[in-house]
Amino acid sequence: MELIVISLIVLGVTGLVSSVLLYFIAQKFKVEEDPRIDAVQEVLPGANCGGCGFAGCRSLAEACCKATSLDGLLCPVGGAPTMAKVGEILGMAASAAEPKVAVVRCNGTCEARPRTSEYDGAKSCRIMHNLYVGETACPFGCLGCGDCVAACQFGALSMDPKTGLPVVDEEKCTSCGKCVAACPRGIIELRNKGPKGRRMVVECVNKDKGAVARKACMNACIGCGKCQKECQFDAITVENNVAYIDYTKCRLCRKCEAACPTGAIHAINFPVRKPAAPAAEQPAAPAAPAEPKKEEVQQ
């Protein structure tokens, strides 16, 4: 009994003394930190992907708290809603940025791009790119080893075994840009998601002359310029034998898609068209005037 009482007293007194000591030490060495940093960090997704350009979510939170305006600071993962919340906490107006998504600019499927050799080395696009042209004759196209898939922290990319090309899951893609950096051939680009997720993309980056490009891949952009002539909004430029659609100018009329002789231009997330060729432009026509209005609102 006595033993228990003594130990209780000793332990109790030790605890009391140390707690008082610790209290004063904590007061003495207290680190002053902006409480808003924690609040901002709470709002951020916490993936630490580095897509914002900072080391992680906390670094972005610190930068946001230090900044006088939120211009140029953007969490690509959370997008505009997250930045609006951050703005609310900090009492600043969040810059309205269009949500973006990764787009794979190669449509050289297995059928369109015949294999000319068999790669036997380490499974890495970067290594294959350093070594040679790749398993097909296209020196610009997707190599298919999946460096981008490995780089994605959100599981938004996967290889389609049928086409041999990566597929972006738009729900999961946060436009952090890791895949863009991982692709040694610069095929992946971050583009505006567009109204209702609809967008027009030239899915080819082959800079070879038309005949050479076509020989390597049936679906290659041959730089013929038909889409450029068709486009009424000057959204398409043909440079180095490859067309590029400026997503800020494109009004989604889909005329370029119909004009493309190789099918390199793809319309993404549009409703399926009726198979009849002459009727093809009709469903697009009512859509065309409707879409620009929405875009104007956003701009």
Next chain:
Amino acid sequence: MRTFKIGGVHPHDNKIYSAHQSITECPLPQKAIIPLVQHIGAPAQAIVEKGQKVKVGELIAKAGGFVSANVHSPVSGTVNKIDTTIDAWGMKMPAVFIDVEGDEWMEGIDRSADVIHECTLEPKEIVDKIAAAGIVGLGGACFPTQVKLLPPPGKTAEVLIVNGVECEPYLTCDHQLILEHGEEIVVGIQILMKALGINRAIIGIENNKPDAIARMKELTAKVLGVEVMPLRLKYPQGGEKQLIDACIGRQVPSGALPIEVGAVVDNVATIYAVYEAVQKNMPLISRVMTVTGKHVAKPGNYKVRFGTPLTEVVAMAGGVPEDTGKIIGGGPMMGRAMNNIDMPANKRVSGLLFLPEDECRRVEPENCIRCGKCVAACPMGLEPYLLSRQAELKMWDEMEQHNVMDCIECGCCLFTCPSHRPLLDYVRMGKATVGGIIRNRQAAAKAAAEAKK
């Protein structure tokens, strides 16, 4: 018998297929395609126009910088176009296309077989003649030879090391060249010694070529200062830094050139080309290459004019064997599998190796067991297991700290790995990336220094 100290492996040399096959001249092609990039450094600038008539040995492209080399026409005919062609790995390269008409040579080129021993030129004139002839190192790296002969200020050459090692399995072109043109090579060595102003030269030859050692010993018996050094068989003895270690026992510091330890290394084929250029005014327009493989009908050593499509060389050797799995440009250790054998012969291709399907497949890699065999085998004293992992994880700064730029890409690590890990693949990729980072950094520093001024 001497050899280099660190690392090295012993692959089977497989030289029996093409060894002692006398050098056969390959017929002229109908159309020649002459690449403008046949060396390390800046591409040569074409100076001919479409429709222009050229003769054999005429200058068709001028060196595009200090580290660059002239390109001469290996055939006579009309320039068809200046365009791009596809190299062995499917990438584009600029080239001059010539329709071959007859075989008309430039005046002044001595095509007789007589050996001219006397050389009365001044060192400066010799170097100029070598530069004009567009000679590059024919051992594999294709570094312009005249650059090696002009030591940077403050450095002096002490010894010329002649690379007759040919450590790469299968290849026999240098061996055969020593046997058939040993006399010319000895004259070439004397010319280079004169150009460098030195009186000592060592010819390194591995001891799997006893007849070449005997031949060189016989030829250099009365030549002052030239010594033949038989070397114990070990790969990669033909690497510049390994050969210096083996011959004179000096180690080239990390990141430095051989001139740092007073050595200049040249391959026997390069020296033969120097002899031809200085004594006979013959620019570098052809080379001896080995076409070999287990099932090749007529493996041998072929003297090929540059610009000849490799398919024609292969046809000389009896065509592509049926069971070929891989065609390697160069030897099996450092050579790379080729995607396209329509490409023209050039200064870079020292051999064509046809590996049968059952011998050429990579084994599925397993986990690294940390046995350290790659570290023991690395002739540069690097840690390939670590470097390859760092490359996988994109740790470029750490790779640079671990001296990835010293890697000579010899492939000993991959050869020796019991888990068949693709070590060299990753290290090579890392080296390319780190090299790019270093170049960018240097360019930025240079720009900053200029901005300060």
